[in-house]
Amino acid sequence: MFRRTEPTDCTILWDGQELPARSGESLAAALLAAGVLAFRETAVSGAARGPLCLMGACFDCLVEADGKPNVQACMVPVTPGLVAAPQHGVRGLPETEDAA
Ligand code: FES
Structure with missing residues (x-):
């Protein structure tokens, strides 16, 4: 569905699996380029959701x-070794330190 137009220069760890990525691209872009479509599950039905x-x-x-x-994966830039x-x-x- 998605195809990279530039080479990768690092890797990230997604759910225990090492995936190729490019420093500075969004985490969402890296995951989509690696074929990951489901990023989360909804709280009520457990339905898969993606960007x-x-x-x-x-x-x-x-x-x-x-x-x-x-x-938000679309707002986080990839850094080498990012774990998600x-x-x-x-x-x-x-939790905050001010919470009582
Ligand atoms: S895809 Fe990240 S907020 Fe919409």
Whole structure:
């Protein structure tokens, strides 16, 4: 469905699988180029979701990236060795030190 027009220069780890990527491209672009279409599962039905807008508006590309949940894959630039995984259902908000 998607085809790269430029060579890759690094790798990322997606759900335990090493995938080729290009530094600076979005994580969503790297995953789509590698054939990954399902980035998360919905909280209610568990239906698969993947990127729709690729500009930070739809939130269908939420993944866990470098240990952080609720990350929009279309807004995160690839860095060599980035570790990401699909997001399953609802994730909580990050805890803050001010929370009581
Ligand atoms: S693809 Fe729509 S917010 Fe990322």
